[in-house]
Amino acid sequence: MPAAADQGYELIARSELPLDTVELARHLIGKLVVRVTPEGVLSGRVVETEAYPVGDAAGHAYRGQTARNHTLFGCRGHAYIYLAYGVSYMLNVSSEAAGVGAGVLIRSLEPLEGVATMQRNRRVENLRDLARGPGRLAAALEIDRRLDGVDLCRVGPLWVARDGREAPEIGTSTRIGLSREAGRLLRFYVRGNRFVSGPKALNR
DNA sequence: AGTGCGATTGACT
DNA sequence: GTCAATCGCACTA
Numbered sequence: 679m680p681a682a683a684d685q686g687y688e689l690i691a692r693s694e695l696p697l698d699t700v701e702l703a704r705h706l707i708g709k710l711v712v713r714v715t716p717e718g719v720l721s722g723r724v725v726e727t728e729a730y731p732v733g734d735a736a737g738h739a740y741r742g743q744t745a746r747n748h749t750l751f752g753c754r755g756h757a758y759i760y761l762a763y764g765v766s767y768m769l770n771v772s773s774e775a776a777g778v779g780a781g782v783l784i785r786s787l788e789p790l791e792g793v794a795t796m797q798r799n800r801r802v803e804n805l806r807d808l809a810r811g812p813g814r815l816a817a818a819l820e821i822d823r824r825l826d827g828v829d830l831c832r833v834g835p836l837w838v839a840r841d842g843r844e845a846p847e848i849g850t851s852t853r854i855g856l857s858r859e860a861g862r863l864l865r866f867y868v869r870g871n872r873f874v875s876g877p878k879a880l881n882r
Numbered sequence: 883a884g885t886g887c888g889a890t891t892g893a894c895t
Numbered sequence: 896g897t898c899a900a901t902c903g904c905a906c907t908a
Contacts (some may be wrong), residue, residue: 721885728889730889736889736892737889738889742906742907744905745904746903746904746905760889760904761901761902761903762889762890762891762902762905763887763888763889763890763891763900763901763902764883764888764900764902764903765890765891765900765901765902766889766890766891768889768890770889780895783889785889808885811891812889812890813890813891814890814891827883853889854889855889855890855892856888856889857888
C-alpha cells in the first residue's frame with residue numbers, strides 16, 4: 679500500500695534521472711506528472727519533451743545564470759517555470775549536475791486524473807485540447823511561477839511518478855517554435871499518440 | 883529608460 | 896492558412 683501522501687503514485691528517485699539533458703528528455707517520456715492542489719490531484723502522462731542542453735543558443739541558460747533561470751543551474755529534477763510571450767507558462771525539468779544550466783521542456787501530457795478540473799481550468803471540453811502544448815499543459819495543471827524551483831523528486835505540489843505501462847515507442851524531431859538552433863533533433867514524443875502537439879510532419 | 887523579441891495560444895480569413 | 900495579444904527579460908545607451 680502506498681502512503682496516503684503519495685496519492686497512489688510511485689515517486690521517481692533523483693538517482694534514476696539521467697544526468698545528460700538529452701537522455702533525460704527521452705527518459706521523461708511515458709512518466710507521470712502529478713499536481714497536488716488543495717482541491718485535488720491532477721495528473722498526466724508525458725508524451726512530448728524537448729531538450730535544451732549545455733551550449734544550446736536557444737536555451738535560457740545560454741547567457742549564464744540570472745534571477746529568472748537560476749533553477750536551471752540547480753541539481754537535476756527541479757521545476758523551472760517561466761512565462762512565454764507574456765501569456766503561457768512553461769514547465770521544465772532542470773538537468774545536469776549542480777552548477778550546470780540546462781533543462782527539459784515538458785510539452786504535452788495525456789490527461790489521466792482530474793480531467794473535470796482540467797476542463798474547468800482550460801475552459802474546453804475536448805480531452806485532446808487539455809494539455810497538448812506547453813502553455814495549455816501549465817494552464818490545465820494550475821502551474822505558474824510560484825512553483826518555480828519545486829523539487830520534482832519529492833512528494834509535494836508537483837512531482838514526477840512512474841507509469842506502470844511498458845515503455846512507449848519514441849520518435850525524434852526538430853524542436854518547435856525556435857529561430858536559433860532550429861535544426862537540432864532534440865524533440866521527443868510518443869509515436870502515434872494523439873495528445874502530442876506540433877505539425878503532422880514532425881510526428882511520424 | 884527605451885527597445886526588441888520570444889521554448890505560445892486562440893481567434894479569425 | 897494568418898495574425899495580434901501581452902509582458903518579462905536581456906541588451907543598448
